[in-house]
Amino acid sequence: MPIRLASLLVLLVLWQWGSGLLGSRALPPPLAVLAVVGAEARSGALAVNLGATLARVIASFTLAMALGAALGLVMGRSKMADQLLDPWLIVLLNLPALVIIVLAYIWVGLNETAAIGAVALNKLPNTAVTVREGARALDRGLDEMARIFALGRGARLRHVILPQLAPYLAAATRSGLSLVWKIVLVVELLGRPNGVGFEIGVAFQLFDVTRLLAYALPFVGLMLAMETFIVQPIERHVSRWRPHPA
Protein backbone atom coordinates (compact mmCIF):
# COMPACT_ATOMS: atom_id res chain seq x y z
CA MET A 1 0.00 0.00 0.00
CA PRO A 2 2.70 2.58 0.86
CA ILE A 3 4.40 1.76 -2.46
CA ARG A 4 1.19 2.38 -4.38
CA LEU A 5 0.74 5.69 -2.60
CA ALA A 6 4.29 6.78 -3.30
CA SER A 7 3.82 5.84 -6.94
CA LEU A 8 0.68 7.96 -7.13
CA LEU A 9 2.54 10.83 -5.52
CA VAL A 10 5.29 10.60 -8.14
CA LEU A 11 2.62 10.83 -10.83
CA LEU A 12 1.25 14.02 -9.27
CA VAL A 13 4.70 15.56 -9.05
CA LEU A 14 5.37 14.69 -12.71
CA TRP A 15 2.03 16.22 -13.65
CA GLN A 16 2.85 19.46 -11.84
CA TRP A 17 6.28 19.58 -13.44
CA GLY A 18 4.91 18.83 -16.91
CA SER A 19 2.35 21.56 -16.54
CA GLY A 20 5.17 24.05 -15.88
CA LEU A 21 6.94 22.75 -18.97
CA LEU A 22 3.98 22.71 -21.39
CA GLY A 23 2.11 25.72 -20.05
CA SER A 24 -1.12 25.58 -18.08
CA ARG A 25 -3.30 25.81 -21.20
CA ALA A 26 -2.07 22.50 -22.59
CA LEU A 27 -1.74 20.80 -19.20
CA PRO A 28 -3.28 22.65 -16.25
CA PRO A 29 -1.68 21.94 -12.84
CA PRO A 30 -3.45 19.53 -10.43
CA LEU A 31 -4.75 22.29 -8.17
CA ALA A 32 -6.44 24.13 -11.06
CA VAL A 33 -8.24 20.92 -12.06
CA LEU A 34 -9.23 20.33 -8.45
CA ALA A 35 -10.71 23.85 -8.29
CA VAL A 36 -12.94 23.16 -11.32
CA VAL A 37 -13.95 19.79 -9.86
CA GLY A 38 -14.96 21.63 -6.69
CA ALA A 39 -16.97 24.23 -8.61
CA GLU A 40 -18.79 21.61 -10.69
CA ALA A 41 -19.48 19.58 -7.58
CA ARG A 42 -20.99 22.59 -5.78
CA SER A 43 -23.26 23.44 -8.72
CA GLY A 44 -24.44 19.82 -8.76
CA ALA A 45 -23.47 19.34 -12.41
CA LEU A 46 -20.70 16.87 -11.57
CA ALA A 47 -23.03 14.53 -9.69
CA VAL A 48 -25.69 14.69 -12.41
CA ASN A 49 -23.23 13.87 -15.19
CA LEU A 50 -21.33 11.20 -13.26
CA GLY A 51 -24.66 9.66 -12.27
CA ALA A 52 -25.96 9.63 -15.83
CA THR A 53 -22.81 8.00 -17.14
CA LEU A 54 -22.65 5.49 -14.30
CA ALA A 55 -26.26 4.48 -14.89
CA ARG A 56 -25.50 3.88 -18.59
CA VAL A 57 -22.40 1.88 -17.72
CA ILE A 58 -24.31 -0.33 -15.30
CA ALA A 59 -27.27 -0.85 -17.61
CA SER A 60 -25.26 -1.73 -20.69
CA PHE A 61 -22.75 -3.79 -18.73
CA THR A 62 -25.47 -5.86 -17.08
CA LEU A 63 -27.23 -6.38 -20.38
CA ALA A 64 -24.03 -7.41 -22.17
CA MET A 65 -22.95 -9.76 -19.38
CA ALA A 66 -26.32 -11.48 -19.05
CA LEU A 67 -26.94 -11.97 -22.77
CA GLY A 68 -23.29 -12.66 -23.58
CA ALA A 69 -22.96 -15.26 -20.82
CA ALA A 70 -26.16 -17.03 -21.88
CA LEU A 71 -25.01 -17.03 -25.49
CA GLY A 72 -21.53 -18.26 -24.57
CA LEU A 73 -22.96 -21.04 -22.42
CA VAL A 74 -25.23 -22.28 -25.19
CA MET A 75 -22.45 -22.08 -27.77
CA GLY A 76 -20.00 -23.88 -25.52
CA ARG A 77 -22.38 -26.74 -24.80
CA SER A 78 -23.99 -27.25 -28.20
CA LYS A 79 -21.88 -27.81 -31.29
CA MET A 80 -24.87 -26.97 -33.47
CA ALA A 81 -25.46 -23.58 -31.81
CA ASP A 82 -21.74 -22.87 -31.98
CA GLN A 83 -21.54 -23.49 -35.71
CA LEU A 84 -24.70 -21.49 -36.30
CA LEU A 85 -23.74 -18.44 -34.28
CA ASP A 86 -19.98 -18.33 -34.58
CA PRO A 87 -19.89 -16.37 -37.90
CA TRP A 88 -22.20 -13.72 -36.43
CA LEU A 89 -19.98 -13.44 -33.43
CA ILE A 90 -16.89 -12.97 -35.57
CA VAL A 91 -18.57 -10.24 -37.60
CA LEU A 92 -19.72 -8.49 -34.43
CA LEU A 93 -16.27 -8.82 -32.85
CA ASN A 94 -14.65 -7.14 -35.83
CA LEU A 95 -17.20 -4.38 -36.33
CA PRO A 96 -15.68 -1.11 -35.05
CA ALA A 97 -17.49 0.28 -32.01
CA LEU A 98 -18.10 3.54 -33.84
CA VAL A 99 -19.98 1.79 -36.66
CA ILE A 100 -22.31 0.04 -34.24
CA ILE A 101 -22.94 3.29 -32.36
CA VAL A 102 -23.71 5.39 -35.43
CA LEU A 103 -25.93 2.69 -36.93
CA ALA A 104 -27.82 2.33 -33.65
CA TYR A 105 -28.46 6.09 -33.50
CA ILE A 106 -29.61 6.14 -37.14
CA TRP A 107 -31.83 3.08 -36.91
CA VAL A 108 -33.23 3.38 -33.39
CA GLY A 109 -33.03 7.14 -32.94
CA LEU A 110 -31.06 9.49 -30.71
CA ASN A 111 -32.35 7.99 -27.49
CA GLU A 112 -31.30 6.05 -24.39
CA THR A 113 -32.30 2.66 -25.83
CA ALA A 114 -30.00 3.12 -28.81
CA ALA A 115 -27.14 4.34 -26.59
CA ILE A 116 -27.32 1.48 -24.09
CA GLY A 117 -28.04 -1.12 -26.76
CA ALA A 118 -25.06 -0.02 -28.84
CA VAL A 119 -22.68 -0.24 -25.89
CA ALA A 120 -24.04 -3.63 -24.86
CA LEU A 121 -23.69 -4.91 -28.41
CA ASN A 122 -20.05 -3.86 -28.41
CA LYS A 123 -19.29 -5.78 -25.24
CA LEU A 124 -21.53 -8.80 -25.82
CA PRO A 125 -19.39 -10.80 -28.30
CA ASN A 126 -16.41 -10.42 -26.00
CA THR A 127 -18.32 -11.90 -23.04
CA ALA A 128 -19.77 -14.65 -25.21
CA VAL A 129 -16.35 -15.75 -26.46
CA THR A 130 -14.87 -15.79 -22.95
CA VAL A 131 -17.78 -17.69 -21.42
CA ARG A 132 -17.84 -20.12 -24.35
CA GLU A 133 -14.26 -21.04 -23.48
CA GLY A 134 -15.42 -21.76 -19.93
CA ALA A 135 -18.44 -23.75 -21.06
CA ARG A 136 -16.22 -25.93 -23.23
CA ALA A 137 -14.06 -26.70 -20.22
CA LEU A 138 -16.98 -27.74 -17.99
CA ASP A 139 -16.26 -30.93 -16.03
CA ARG A 140 -18.16 -33.84 -17.60
CA GLY A 141 -17.79 -35.90 -14.45
CA LEU A 142 -19.64 -33.33 -12.36
CA ASP A 143 -22.27 -33.08 -15.06
CA GLU A 144 -22.89 -36.81 -14.79
CA MET A 145 -22.98 -36.56 -11.02
CA ALA A 146 -25.68 -33.90 -11.34
CA ARG A 147 -27.67 -36.15 -13.66
CA ILE A 148 -27.42 -39.19 -11.40
CA PHE A 149 -28.55 -37.24 -8.35
CA ALA A 150 -31.29 -35.61 -10.43
CA LEU A 151 -30.38 -32.00 -9.63
CA GLY A 152 -32.95 -29.52 -10.91
CA ARG A 153 -32.12 -26.89 -13.52
CA GLY A 154 -31.64 -24.12 -10.99
CA ALA A 155 -29.48 -26.19 -8.67
CA ARG A 156 -27.34 -27.36 -11.59
CA LEU A 157 -26.77 -23.78 -12.70
CA ARG A 158 -26.04 -22.48 -9.21
CA HIS A 159 -23.96 -25.29 -7.79
CA VAL A 160 -22.37 -26.98 -10.79
CA ILE A 161 -22.12 -24.64 -13.78
CA LEU A 162 -21.74 -21.09 -12.46
CA PRO A 163 -18.92 -21.92 -10.03
CA GLN A 164 -16.96 -23.39 -12.93
CA LEU A 165 -17.68 -20.34 -15.07
CA ALA A 166 -16.78 -17.91 -12.27
CA PRO A 167 -13.16 -17.32 -13.36
CA TYR A 168 -14.33 -16.72 -16.94
CA LEU A 169 -17.10 -14.39 -15.78
CA ALA A 170 -14.57 -12.56 -13.63
CA ALA A 171 -12.25 -12.13 -16.61
CA ALA A 172 -15.15 -10.88 -18.73
CA THR A 173 -16.17 -8.48 -15.95
CA ARG A 174 -12.68 -7.09 -15.54
CA SER A 175 -12.08 -6.42 -19.22
CA GLY A 176 -15.75 -5.55 -19.67
CA LEU A 177 -16.12 -2.78 -17.15
CA SER A 178 -13.25 -0.74 -18.57
CA LEU A 179 -14.32 -1.41 -22.16
CA VAL A 180 -17.91 -0.44 -21.43
CA TRP A 181 -17.17 2.86 -19.75
CA LYS A 182 -14.85 3.90 -22.52
CA ILE A 183 -17.50 3.19 -25.13
CA VAL A 184 -20.20 4.88 -23.04
CA LEU A 185 -18.21 8.11 -23.23
CA VAL A 186 -18.14 7.90 -27.03
CA VAL A 187 -21.87 7.21 -27.16
CA GLU A 188 -22.48 10.26 -24.98
CA LEU A 189 -20.18 12.42 -27.03
CA LEU A 190 -22.07 11.51 -30.21
CA GLY A 191 -25.66 11.63 -29.16
CA ARG A 192 -26.56 12.30 -25.52
CA PRO A 193 -27.32 15.66 -23.85
CA ASN A 194 -25.58 14.80 -20.56
CA GLY A 195 -22.95 12.55 -18.99
CA VAL A 196 -19.18 12.67 -18.75
CA GLY A 197 -18.79 12.03 -22.48
CA PHE A 198 -21.04 14.95 -23.31
CA GLU A 199 -19.08 17.27 -20.99
CA ILE A 200 -15.82 16.15 -22.56
CA GLY A 201 -17.30 17.02 -25.95
CA VAL A 202 -18.09 20.51 -24.67
CA ALA A 203 -14.59 20.87 -23.28
CA PHE A 204 -13.19 19.79 -26.64
CA GLN A 205 -15.16 22.48 -28.46
CA LEU A 206 -13.79 25.09 -26.06
CA PHE A 207 -10.29 23.53 -26.03
CA ASP A 208 -10.67 23.54 -22.25
CA VAL A 209 -8.27 20.87 -20.92
CA THR A 210 -8.98 21.79 -17.29
CA ARG A 211 -12.66 21.01 -17.70
CA LEU A 212 -11.88 17.83 -19.60
CA LEU A 213 -9.67 16.54 -16.80
CA ALA A 214 -12.14 17.73 -14.17
CA TYR A 215 -14.70 15.31 -15.58
CA ALA A 216 -12.46 12.49 -16.73
CA LEU A 217 -10.46 12.02 -13.54
CA PRO A 218 -13.35 11.78 -11.03
CA PHE A 219 -14.96 9.24 -13.34
CA VAL A 220 -11.81 7.14 -13.55
CA GLY A 221 -11.71 7.31 -9.77
CA LEU A 222 -15.30 6.13 -9.57
CA MET A 223 -14.61 3.15 -11.84
CA LEU A 224 -11.49 2.24 -9.86
CA ALA A 225 -13.55 2.37 -6.68
CA MET A 226 -16.14 0.05 -8.21
CA GLU A 227 -13.41 -2.38 -9.22
CA THR A 228 -11.80 -2.32 -5.77
CA PHE A 229 -14.88 -2.29 -3.57
CA ILE A 230 -17.35 -4.35 -5.60
CA VAL A 231 -15.68 -6.52 -8.26
CA GLN A 232 -12.69 -7.69 -6.23
CA PRO A 233 -14.64 -8.61 -3.07
CA ILE A 234 -17.06 -10.63 -5.21
CA GLU A 235 -14.13 -12.40 -6.85
CA ARG A 236 -12.64 -13.19 -3.47
CA HIS A 237 -15.98 -14.52 -2.28
CA VAL A 238 -16.50 -16.89 -5.20
CA SER A 239 -12.96 -18.25 -5.03
CA ARG A 240 -12.91 -18.71 -1.25
CA TRP A 241 -13.11 -22.52 -1.60
CA ARG A 242 -9.74 -22.76 -3.36
CA PRO A 243 -7.26 -24.30 -0.94
CA HIS A 244 -4.59 -21.82 0.08
CA PRO A 245 -1.10 -22.84 -0.90
CA ALA A 246 0.72 -24.08 2.20
Added chain:
Amino acid sequence: MSPAGGRTLLEVAVALKTRRAVSGESRVVLRDVGFSLGEGEVCALLGPSGCGKTTLLRLIAGLDKEFEGAVTLPARRRIGMVFQEPRLLPWRSVAENLRIAGAPPGKDLDAIVATLGLAGHLDHFPGELSLGLARRVAIARAFAIAPDLLILDEPFASLDAILARRLRTELTSLVERLRSTTLIVTHDVDEAISLADRIVVLSPAPGRVIADRRIETPRLALTPEAAADIRAELAAMMAAAHGG
Protein backbone atom coordinates in the same frame (compact mmCIF):
# COMPACT_ATOMS: atom_id res chain seq x y z
CA MET B 1 -35.58 -64.99 -8.07
CA SER B 2 -33.17 -63.55 -5.61
CA PRO B 3 -32.55 -65.00 -2.17
CA ALA B 4 -33.70 -61.70 -0.71
CA GLY B 5 -37.08 -62.89 -1.89
CA GLY B 6 -38.17 -59.61 -3.44
CA ARG B 7 -39.18 -58.70 -6.97
CA THR B 8 -36.65 -58.05 -9.67
CA LEU B 9 -35.37 -54.48 -9.54
CA LEU B 10 -32.74 -54.40 -12.25
CA GLU B 11 -32.51 -56.35 -15.45
CA VAL B 12 -29.41 -56.04 -17.59
CA ALA B 13 -29.31 -57.42 -21.12
CA VAL B 14 -26.46 -55.78 -23.00
CA ALA B 15 -25.95 -57.46 -26.37
CA LEU B 16 -23.14 -55.27 -27.61
CA LYS B 17 -21.33 -52.12 -26.52
CA THR B 18 -18.59 -50.68 -28.67
CA ARG B 19 -16.42 -47.66 -28.15
CA ARG B 20 -14.61 -45.60 -30.70
CA ALA B 21 -10.99 -44.88 -29.94
CA VAL B 22 -9.40 -41.56 -30.84
CA SER B 23 -7.74 -43.28 -33.81
CA GLY B 24 -11.22 -43.90 -35.24
CA GLU B 25 -11.43 -47.69 -35.00
CA SER B 26 -14.25 -49.01 -32.85
CA ARG B 27 -13.76 -51.92 -30.53
CA VAL B 28 -16.07 -54.16 -28.61
CA VAL B 29 -16.08 -53.40 -24.90
CA LEU B 30 -18.99 -55.57 -23.72
CA ARG B 31 -20.69 -58.53 -25.37
CA ASP B 32 -23.72 -60.49 -24.10
CA VAL B 33 -23.74 -59.29 -20.54
CA GLY B 34 -26.97 -60.31 -18.85
CA PHE B 35 -28.08 -60.66 -15.24
CA SER B 36 -30.85 -59.40 -13.02
CA LEU B 37 -30.91 -58.25 -9.43
CA GLY B 38 -33.74 -58.68 -6.96
CA GLU B 39 -34.72 -55.98 -4.51
CA GLY B 40 -32.26 -55.74 -1.66
CA GLU B 41 -29.72 -57.99 -3.32
CA VAL B 42 -26.04 -57.10 -3.00
CA CYS B 43 -24.08 -58.01 -6.09
CA ALA B 44 -20.35 -57.71 -6.65
CA LEU B 45 -19.12 -57.25 -10.19
CA LEU B 46 -15.62 -58.68 -10.59
CA GLY B 47 -13.24 -58.43 -13.48
CA PRO B 48 -9.74 -57.45 -14.54
CA SER B 49 -8.84 -53.85 -15.23
CA GLY B 50 -10.14 -52.59 -18.56
CA CYS B 51 -12.76 -55.32 -19.00
CA GLY B 52 -15.60 -52.82 -19.10
CA LYS B 53 -16.90 -52.61 -15.53
CA THR B 54 -17.16 -48.84 -15.42
CA THR B 55 -18.67 -48.86 -18.90
CA LEU B 56 -21.34 -51.34 -17.74
CA LEU B 57 -22.17 -49.24 -14.68
CA ARG B 58 -22.63 -46.18 -16.89
CA LEU B 59 -25.07 -48.10 -19.08
CA ILE B 60 -27.00 -49.26 -16.03
CA ALA B 61 -27.09 -45.77 -14.54
CA GLY B 62 -28.42 -44.34 -17.81
CA LEU B 63 -25.41 -42.11 -18.41
CA ASP B 64 -24.64 -43.81 -21.71
CA LYS B 65 -27.48 -44.84 -24.01
CA GLU B 66 -25.47 -45.86 -27.06
CA PHE B 67 -25.49 -49.66 -26.94
CA GLU B 68 -27.41 -52.64 -28.25
CA GLY B 69 -29.67 -54.25 -25.71
CA ALA B 70 -31.69 -53.03 -22.78
CA VAL B 71 -31.41 -52.08 -19.13
CA THR B 72 -34.70 -52.28 -17.25
CA LEU B 73 -35.31 -50.39 -14.03
CA PRO B 74 -38.54 -49.24 -12.38
CA ALA B 75 -39.74 -45.93 -13.85
CA ARG B 76 -39.68 -44.21 -10.48
CA ARG B 77 -36.44 -45.00 -8.75
CA ARG B 78 -33.56 -43.23 -7.16
CA ILE B 79 -30.02 -44.15 -8.03
CA GLY B 80 -27.15 -43.42 -5.70
CA MET B 81 -23.77 -43.70 -7.32
CA VAL B 82 -20.22 -43.69 -6.06
CA PHE B 83 -18.04 -42.98 -9.07
CA GLN B 84 -14.51 -44.27 -9.45
CA GLU B 85 -13.34 -40.75 -8.47
CA PRO B 86 -15.13 -38.87 -5.66
CA ARG B 87 -16.68 -36.21 -7.96
CA LEU B 88 -17.56 -33.76 -5.22
CA LEU B 89 -18.31 -30.10 -5.89
CA PRO B 90 -15.01 -28.46 -4.85
CA TRP B 91 -16.70 -25.09 -4.24
CA ARG B 92 -19.24 -26.43 -1.77
CA SER B 93 -18.61 -27.70 1.75
CA VAL B 94 -19.09 -31.35 2.65
CA ALA B 95 -22.45 -30.59 4.25
CA GLU B 96 -23.57 -28.63 1.18
CA ASN B 97 -22.40 -31.43 -1.13
CA LEU B 98 -24.64 -33.85 0.76
CA ARG B 99 -27.58 -31.46 0.81
CA ILE B 100 -27.34 -30.52 -2.88
CA ALA B 101 -27.37 -34.20 -3.88
CA GLY B 102 -30.75 -34.43 -2.17
CA ALA B 103 -29.93 -35.82 1.26
CA PRO B 104 -32.77 -34.81 3.58
CA PRO B 105 -31.40 -33.47 6.85
CA GLY B 106 -32.32 -35.53 9.88
CA LYS B 107 -31.50 -38.56 11.97
CA ASP B 108 -30.68 -40.81 9.02
CA LEU B 109 -28.17 -38.38 7.56
CA ASP B 110 -26.59 -37.84 10.97
CA ALA B 111 -26.23 -41.60 11.40
CA ILE B 112 -24.60 -42.05 8.00
CA VAL B 113 -22.25 -39.13 8.63
CA ALA B 114 -21.33 -40.58 12.02
CA THR B 115 -20.83 -44.10 10.65
CA LEU B 116 -18.43 -42.84 8.01
CA GLY B 117 -16.57 -40.64 10.47
CA LEU B 118 -17.40 -37.37 8.73
CA ALA B 119 -18.97 -35.46 11.61
CA GLY B 120 -15.85 -33.32 12.12
CA HIS B 121 -15.52 -32.50 8.44
CA LEU B 122 -18.94 -31.16 7.49
CA ASP B 123 -17.68 -27.58 7.18
CA HIS B 124 -14.61 -28.48 5.14
CA PHE B 125 -14.28 -28.03 1.42
CA PRO B 126 -13.36 -31.12 -0.65
CA GLY B 127 -9.94 -29.64 -1.44
CA GLU B 128 -9.13 -29.85 2.25
CA LEU B 129 -9.87 -33.57 2.49
CA SER B 130 -7.58 -36.54 1.96
CA LEU B 131 -8.59 -38.94 -0.83
CA GLY B 132 -9.90 -41.43 1.71
CA LEU B 133 -12.11 -38.80 3.32
CA ALA B 134 -13.35 -37.57 -0.06
CA ARG B 135 -14.25 -41.16 -0.95
CA ARG B 136 -16.21 -41.45 2.26
CA VAL B 137 -18.12 -38.25 1.47
CA ALA B 138 -18.99 -39.71 -1.93
CA ILE B 139 -20.22 -42.88 -0.22
CA ALA B 140 -22.23 -40.87 2.30
CA ARG B 141 -23.77 -38.84 -0.54
CA ALA B 142 -24.92 -41.98 -2.35
CA PHE B 143 -26.38 -43.52 0.82
CA ALA B 144 -27.98 -40.38 2.13
CA ILE B 145 -30.56 -40.18 -0.62
CA ALA B 146 -31.83 -43.65 0.41
CA PRO B 147 -31.48 -45.03 -3.13
CA ASP B 148 -33.41 -47.93 -4.59
CA LEU B 149 -30.29 -48.88 -6.49
CA LEU B 150 -26.84 -48.21 -5.12
CA ILE B 151 -23.96 -48.35 -7.59
CA LEU B 152 -20.38 -48.30 -6.37
CA ASP B 153 -17.35 -48.26 -8.66
CA GLU B 154 -14.31 -49.54 -6.76
CA PRO B 155 -15.07 -47.36 -3.76
CA PHE B 156 -12.12 -48.66 -1.74
CA ALA B 157 -9.40 -48.64 -4.37
CA SER B 158 -6.11 -46.99 -3.41
CA LEU B 159 -7.05 -46.78 0.26
CA ASP B 160 -4.83 -48.49 2.80
CA ALA B 161 -5.88 -52.00 3.80
CA ILE B 162 -7.02 -51.13 7.32
CA LEU B 163 -9.19 -48.22 6.22
CA ALA B 164 -10.60 -50.29 3.35
CA ARG B 165 -11.53 -53.08 5.77
CA ARG B 166 -13.25 -50.61 8.10
CA LEU B 167 -15.16 -48.99 5.25
CA ARG B 168 -16.26 -52.42 4.01
CA THR B 169 -17.74 -53.18 7.41
CA GLU B 170 -19.42 -49.78 7.45
CA LEU B 171 -20.76 -50.34 3.96
CA THR B 172 -22.17 -53.70 5.02
CA SER B 173 -23.93 -52.21 8.00
CA LEU B 174 -25.36 -49.36 5.91
CA VAL B 175 -26.65 -51.79 3.28
CA GLU B 176 -28.18 -53.96 6.00
CA ARG B 177 -29.94 -50.94 7.42
CA LEU B 178 -31.22 -49.33 4.22
CA ARG B 179 -31.88 -52.53 2.26
CA SER B 180 -30.84 -50.89 -1.00
CA THR B 181 -30.18 -53.09 -3.99
CA THR B 182 -26.44 -52.75 -4.42
CA LEU B 183 -24.06 -53.26 -7.31
CA ILE B 184 -20.43 -52.92 -6.34
CA VAL B 185 -17.50 -53.13 -8.72
CA THR B 186 -14.21 -54.45 -7.49
CA HIS B 187 -11.28 -56.48 -8.68
CA ASP B 188 -10.63 -57.89 -5.26
CA VAL B 189 -12.12 -61.39 -4.93
CA ASP B 190 -12.03 -61.37 -1.14
CA GLU B 191 -13.78 -58.03 -1.02
CA ALA B 192 -16.48 -59.42 -3.30
CA ILE B 193 -16.95 -62.52 -1.15
CA SER B 194 -17.13 -60.59 2.10
CA LEU B 195 -19.59 -57.98 0.82
CA ALA B 196 -21.94 -59.65 -1.60
CA ASP B 197 -24.59 -62.31 -1.71
CA ARG B 198 -24.11 -62.59 -5.44
CA ILE B 199 -20.96 -62.43 -7.53
CA VAL B 200 -20.85 -61.76 -11.28
CA VAL B 201 -17.48 -62.16 -12.97
CA LEU B 202 -16.59 -60.54 -16.30
CA SER B 203 -13.91 -61.86 -18.66
CA PRO B 204 -10.97 -59.74 -19.84
CA ALA B 205 -11.93 -57.31 -22.62
CA PRO B 206 -14.29 -57.61 -24.37
CA GLY B 207 -16.24 -58.29 -21.20
CA ARG B 208 -18.80 -61.05 -21.01
CA VAL B 209 -20.18 -62.94 -17.99
CA ILE B 210 -18.03 -65.95 -17.15
CA ALA B 211 -19.43 -66.67 -13.71
CA ASP B 212 -22.60 -65.81 -11.79
CA ARG B 213 -22.47 -67.27 -8.29
CA ARG B 214 -24.93 -66.88 -5.40
CA ILE B 215 -23.66 -67.02 -1.84
CA GLU B 216 -26.47 -68.57 0.16
CA THR B 217 -24.91 -68.10 3.60
CA PRO B 218 -25.83 -64.74 5.15
CA ARG B 219 -22.93 -62.29 4.76
CA LEU B 220 -22.08 -62.00 8.44
CA ALA B 221 -22.20 -65.76 9.07
CA LEU B 222 -19.66 -66.62 6.40
CA THR B 223 -16.84 -68.77 7.84
CA PRO B 224 -13.28 -68.49 6.55
CA GLU B 225 -13.52 -72.05 5.23
CA ALA B 226 -16.68 -71.32 3.26
CA ALA B 227 -15.07 -68.16 1.88
CA ALA B 228 -12.01 -70.15 0.80
CA ASP B 229 -14.27 -72.67 -0.97
CA ILE B 230 -16.01 -69.90 -2.90
CA ARG B 231 -12.69 -68.35 -3.81
CA ALA B 232 -11.39 -71.65 -5.16
CA GLU B 233 -14.58 -72.20 -7.11
CA LEU B 234 -14.40 -68.72 -8.70
CA ALA B 235 -10.74 -69.24 -9.55
CA ALA B 236 -11.63 -72.50 -11.30
CA MET B 237 -14.39 -70.80 -13.32
CA MET B 238 -12.02 -67.99 -14.35
CA ALA B 239 -9.30 -70.46 -15.35
CA ALA B 240 -11.81 -72.43 -17.40
CA ALA B 241 -12.94 -69.25 -19.17
CA HIS B 242 -9.35 -68.31 -19.97
CA GLY B 243 -8.57 -71.77 -21.26
CA GLY B 244 -11.67 -71.96 -23.46
